[in-house]
Each structure stands twice: as structure tokens, then as C-alpha cells.
Amino acid sequence: MISLSPEGIALIVIIIYWALIEALKNRGILERYGLNAYGPLLIVRTKKGLGFLEKISRPKRFWRFFATSGIPAVFAGMAFMFALVILMDIVMIKSPPPPSPVTSPRNALLIPWVNTLFPPVYLLIGLVVTLVVHEFSHAILCRVEGVKVKSLGLLLLIAPVGGFAEPDEEELEKKATRAQKIRIFSAGVISNFALASIAFAIFILLLNFLSPVVFVAYSYNPRIHQGEIIYSINGVNVSTPSDVTEALLKTPFGGKLKLTTDSGEYELPAIYGVKIVGLYKNYPAEKAGLKVGMIIYEVNNTVTPTLESFEKVMSKTKPGEVLTLHVYWNGSTEVFRIKLAKSPYSNSGFLGVEVYEYISGLELGYSSILLNQLKSLPYNLWNIRGWLYFVAMPLMGFKGFIGQTEKYFKPKVLGKELFVILTSLYWIGWVNFYVGLFNCLPAIPLDGGRVFYEVLAAFLERLGIKSGDRIASSVVKYLAYLIFASLIMSIVIPNVSGYLRWLRL
Numbered sequence: 075m076i077s078l079s080p081e082g083i084a085l086i087v088i089i090i091y092w093a094l095i096e097a098l099k100n101r102g103i104l105e106r107y108g109l110n111a112y113g114p115l116l117i118v119r120t121k122k123g124l125g126f127l128e129k130i131s132r133p134k135r136f137w138r139f140f141a142t143s144g145i146p147a148v149f150a151g152m153a154f155m156f157a158l159v160i161l162m163d164i165v166m167i168k169s170p171p172p173p174s175p176v177t178s179p180r181n182a183l184l185i186p187w188v189n190t191l192f193p194p195v196y197l198l199i200g201l202v203v204t205l206v207v208h209e210f211s212h213a214i215l216c217r218v219e220g221v222k223v224k225s226l227g228l229l230l231l232i233a234p235v236g237g238f239a240e241p242d243e244e245e246l247e248k249k250a251t252r253a254q255k256i257r258i259f260s261a262g263v264i265s266n267f268a269l270a271s272i273a274f275a276i277f278i279l280l281l282n283f284l285s286p287v288v289f290v291a292y293s294y295n296p297r298i299h300q301g302e303i304i305y306s307i308n309g310v311n312v313s314t315p316s317d318v319t320e321a322l323l324k325t326p327f328g329g330k331l332k333l334t335t336d337s338g339e340y341e342l343p344a345i346y347g348v349k350i351v352g353l354y355k356n357y358p359a360e361k362a363g364l365k366v367g368m369i370i371y372e373v374n375n376t377v378t379p380t381l382e383s384f385e386k387v388m389s390k391t392k393p394g395e396v397l398t399l400h401v402y403w404n405g406s407t408e409v410f411r412i413k414l415a416k417s418p419y420s421n422s423g424f425l426g427v428e429v430y431e432y433i434s435g436l437e438l439g440y441s442s443i444l445l446n447q448l449k450s451l452p453y454n455l456w457n458i459r460g461w462l463y464f465v466a467m468p469l470m471g472f473k474g475f476i477g478q479t480e481k482y483f484k485p486k487v488l489g490k491e492l493f494v495i496l497t498s499l500y501w502i503g504w505v506n507f508y509v510g511l512f513n514c515l516p517a518i519p520l521d522g523g524r525v526f527y528e529v530l531a532a533f534l535e536r537l538g539i540k541s542g543d544r545i546a547s548s549v550v551k552y553l554a555y556l557i558f559a560s561l562i563m564s565i566v567i568p569n570v571s572g573y574l575r576w577l578r579l
Contacts, residue, residue: 119227119240127210127226131217141215141257144264145525151263151514152522154461159515159560170567176469179565184505193473196497200505204266208509211265212258213239219254221245252528259524266510273503274451280496281449285484288312290335291439295342298436301481302335314442315382322346322379322433327371327402331434345402346379347371348429357426362412364401369432372400381431391423441482444472465511467504474500517554526550 095111098104110117131137165171175181175191184201186194205228213223222242229238241258250258288304304312308331310321322344325331331344347369353360371378374397378384391397393416401408414423431437454460463470474497475483485492516526527550534542 116230117227118230119225121225123210123226124223127213127217127223131214134218137214137218138257140268141218141261141264144267145256145260147267148260148263148514148522148525151267151511152516152526155511155515155522156557158465159557162564163560166563166567177565182561182565184508192468193476193497193501196474196476196501197505199498200501203269203502204506204509207265207269207506208262208513209239211261212241215258215261216241216246219250219258221250221254221258252532256525256528259521259528263510263513263521266506266513270503270507270510273499273506277496277499277503278449278451280492280499281445283486283488283492284445284496285486286313286440286442286445287482287484288314288318289439289441289482290436292437294435295340298333298335298340299337301478302337303481304333304335304438306334308332315380315440318433318438318440319380319383323377325379327377327379333434342434344434345369346433347402348378348381348384349432350427350429352428354426354428357424358412358415359426362410364399364410364412364427365403367403368408369402370399370427370429371402374398379433381429384429388425389420389422392421393417393423395423397423397425439482445483448472465508515557516550517557518550523550523554526553 095104095116099111104111104116109119171177178190181189181191183189184192184197186192186198186201189197209226213226216223216239222245223239224242225240227238227240246255246258290298290300290302290304293300293302306312307318307321308325310317310324312318312321322331325344325346327344327346329344331342331346333340333342348371350359350364350366350368350370353364353366370384373384373387376383376387378387391414393414396411396413399410399412401410412425414425417424451460451464455464472479475493476497480490480493483493488495513520514522517523518527527546530549531542531546534545539545
């Protein structure tokens with residue numbers, strides 16, 4: 075029996091779809107229904123919605139204010155994305171990453187069921203909303219500025235991959251001023267950013283209706299399995315790191331620990347603290363004789379049963395301070411006195427250990443950490459690192475409240491429907507933000523390229539340069555070559571370098 079990979083199935087489906095489109099095109103059926111096709115790309119035009127477009131575009135002052143006030147965001151996005159492209163070029167030339175799903179050609183496009191990184195249904199929801207908002211915004215500003223819209227439409231490659239509003243190009247070119255064109259071209263990006271902000275605001279608000287849980291992230295105990303939800307420790311209900319700390323502080327080290335999970339109850343020896351998994355060379359811990367595998371459970375007469383409590387104590391220390399550590403090792407306890415160095419990361423003291431939390435043979439996970447990270451997203455956008463994280467967030471692992479992630483949260487209202495709403499909002503917000511940001515790039519035919527051309531041409535005209543239009547056109551054209559070559563390079567180089575490494579082996 076022949077077994078096909080998902081890639082093979084996707085390729086066969088696209089070939090069959092393309093063949094069907096070509097057959098309909100050759101028989102004149104597409105033309106009869108006002109459809110066009112370029113290769114496998116089906117173009118669907120319609121005049122439906124033009125009446126609604128006229129009504130919604132009537133508050134002209136509002137729409138002009140909306141478009142004008144958002145133009146700085148377009149230029150901010152333009153600068154950010156262009157800097158990101160240059161940074162990507164430097165990384166690709168100096169130290170190209172190995173091939174990975176992220177650098178796979180099929181994952182470079184946001185096409186549901188072709189892209190394997192993102193959940194297809196939610197990606198489709200995000201794309202449809204994004205495309206409708208983006209193109210309808212262009213159409214609204216065309217009518218606000220007196221430019222006729224001939225039709226609205228969709229680009230289909232099985233699923234929607236693009237959308238468009240078809241303005242009367244002659245009216246746009248001859249009647250609209252540069253300022254009007256800039257507003258028209260910027261409208262789609264601005265609307266995407268606005269909708270992303272609204273979607274994420276509602277998303278973050280609804281996060282308050284989720285309760286986090288404590289779960290087993292890893293188990294050295296064959297009776298307890300990874301993924302089990304822990305409801306209580308010694309009768310104390312737990313859902314956050316602080317709850318676990320409180321429960322363990324009531325349990326003497328070496329005593330008995332009773333866990334209640336979704337699979338039953340367990341009684342374990344109370345061996346807890348932070349386990350040393352690495353030592354910094356020539357730092358106090360190594361010099362004092364601490365070893366990998368030791369469990370630190372008390373610092374300066376303060377019991378530190380969890381990573382949270384250990385970090386809290388260490389954050390208050392100072393360089394040169396002498397700590398008394400109580401350590402569990404090979405079935406017995408030892409005491410160390412260690413003079414701290416200066417931390418390379420902060421002004422506090424530094425022990426020089428890498429640790430993780432260890433509780434009776436378990437590593438615990440806390441969904442409250444993810445919940446707090448998601449709630450803090452707006453506060454992290456005050457620095458460039460926060461923006462970079464925001465752009466790459468779905469690639470960093472969080473794809474919404476789907477699959478196994480659902481297990482680690484409890485809805486306070488609605489039940490599983492809350493997960494669907496939250497995940498839909500997340501993808502609507504992220505796809506709008508990403509598509510808006512990508513469209514900011516100063517490259518024709520993207521909106522950013524058209525805005526940049528108009529602004530540069532106007533600037534050159536003010537300087538009295540007669541050939542300002544021609545110069546601006548050339549600049550934007552070469553920027554487009556650079557940007558799209560960079561995007562292609564970001565896919566080709568990792569895969570070629572990976573193939574060359576394979577040949578050397």
C-alpha cells in the first residue's frame with residue numbers, strides 16, 4: 075500500500091484543483107460567471123457589497139481622521155519591518171540557521187492546510203477576517219476620496235489567500251491628490267492594526283475567565299504520569315506556584331507528601347527544593363564543592379521548597395554576602411557556607427548554579443505562568459524585544475487554547491466554547507497584525523511600497539527635482555528587489571546549507 079505524506083496529499087489536491095480550473099477556463103465557464111484564473115489562482119469579482127460600501131463610507135470626516143491619524147503607525151511598521159529584513163540578511167549570511175519547519179517553503183505562506191505550523195481552521199478564520207477588513211478599508215477610503223470602486227473580490231487557491239477592492243485606476247491616478255492616495259493606500263494596514271488591537275484587548279479581558287492549574291511536567295516516579303493535574307498537596311488546593319510554596323512550607327522536609335491528582339491520590343516522601351543541573355565554572359557554588367544533582371531546600375534559615383521561593387530569596391542577596399545552604403544529597407543532608415559573587419545579570423549576589431524545581435521526584439508545570447505572560451503582552455510592547463516576541467509568538471509555541479493546552483486551564487464561564495472564542499480572537503488579532511506589518515514593507519505592490527513612493531515623490535518635488543516621480547519609482551522598485559530577494563534567501567539559504575552539511579556527512 076502506498077503511503078502519502080501530508081505534503082504529497084496537499085500537492086495532489088492542488089494539481090486536481092488546478093486541472094479543474096483550467097478545464098472550466100477553456101470551456102468558457104469561468105468567463106460566463108465573471109471569473110478569471112491565473113494558473114491555479116481563481117479570481118472572484120462581485121459588485122455585491124458596493125451599496126453597503128456607499129452607506130458605510132458616508133461619515134467622511136471620521137474615515138479621513140481615522141486614516142490620517144494611523145499613517146504614523148504605517149511608517150513605524152515600515153521602519154520596523156525593513157530593519158528586520160536587514161537583520162535577517164545579516165544572520166543568513168553570517169550564521170545561517172539549520173533547516174527547520176520554520177524555514178520550510180510551504181510554511182512561508184499563511185495558507186491553511188499548506189502551512190503546517192499553524193492550526194488550519196483558526197488560520198482560515200484569521201485570514202478571512204483580515205482580508206475582508208483590509209480590502210474593504212481600501213474601498214471605503216476610495217469612496218471617501220471620490221474614487222469609484224468597480225468591484226470587490228477574493229483570490230482563491232482552494233482556500234482564500236487574498237482579497238482586493240478594484241478601484242477605477244484612471245480616477246485614482248488622475249483625480250486623487252498625493253495626500254488622498256496615501257490615505258487610500260494606508261487604510262488597509264491601519265484597519266488591520268486597529269482590528270488586531272481590538273481582538274487582543276478582548277482576548278486579554280477574557281483571560282480573566284480562565285483558572286490555571288498545576289500539572290506534572292515530568293515524572294521520575296513510574297506511578298505518576300506526565301500531564302496529570304494536581305488538585306491539592308497535603309489538603310491545600312493548588313493552582314499557582316505560590317499555592318505550592320504555601321503547601322510545602324506546611325510540610326516538614328523529609329516528612330510525608332500527599333498529592334491529589336486527576337488520576338488518584340499518592341503519598342510520597344517530602345523531598346523538595348531546587349535541584350542543581352549545572353554549575354558555572356569558577357563561581358562560588360563550584361568552588362565550595364556543590365555538585366550536580368544536589369537539592370537545595372533551605373537558604374539562610376529560610377525554607378525554599380520551590381523555584382519561586384528560591385529565586386525570591388536570591389534576589390534579595392548582595393555580592394560578598396555569605397549564605398548558609400542546606401542541601402540534600404545521596405539520602406543525607408549537608409550544610410555549606412558560600413560567599414556570593416556579583417551576578418552577571420543583576421545587582422544581586424550570584425551562586426553560579428543552574429537549577430530546576432524538584433518535588434518528590436516530580437517537576438511541576440504551572441499554567442498560571444503562561445496566563446500571566448499573555449496578560450502582560452501590552453506592557454511588553456514598550457521595547458523592541460516585546461515587539462519581536464509578539465511577531466514570532468505562534469512560532470514560539472503558543473497556538474491558542476487547543477489540543478493539550480486546553481487541559482491546563484479551567485473555564486469559569488461557557489465551558490469549552492470559551493477556548494474557541496479565545497483562540498479565534500488570538501488568531502484574528504495575530505493574523506491582522508502580521509498581515510498589516512508585512513504590508514508596511516516599502517515594496518511595490520505592497521501598500522507600504524505605494525505609500526513610500528507617494529511620500530518620496532512629494533518630498534523630491536518640494537526640493538524642486540523635476541524627475542522626482544522617476545527617481546521615487548526607481549527607489550521603490552530596487553527596494554522591492556532587495557526585500558523579496560531577502561525573503562527568498564531566508565528560505566533558500568537554511569535549506570541549501572542543511573543539504574551541504576548532509577553531503578559532508
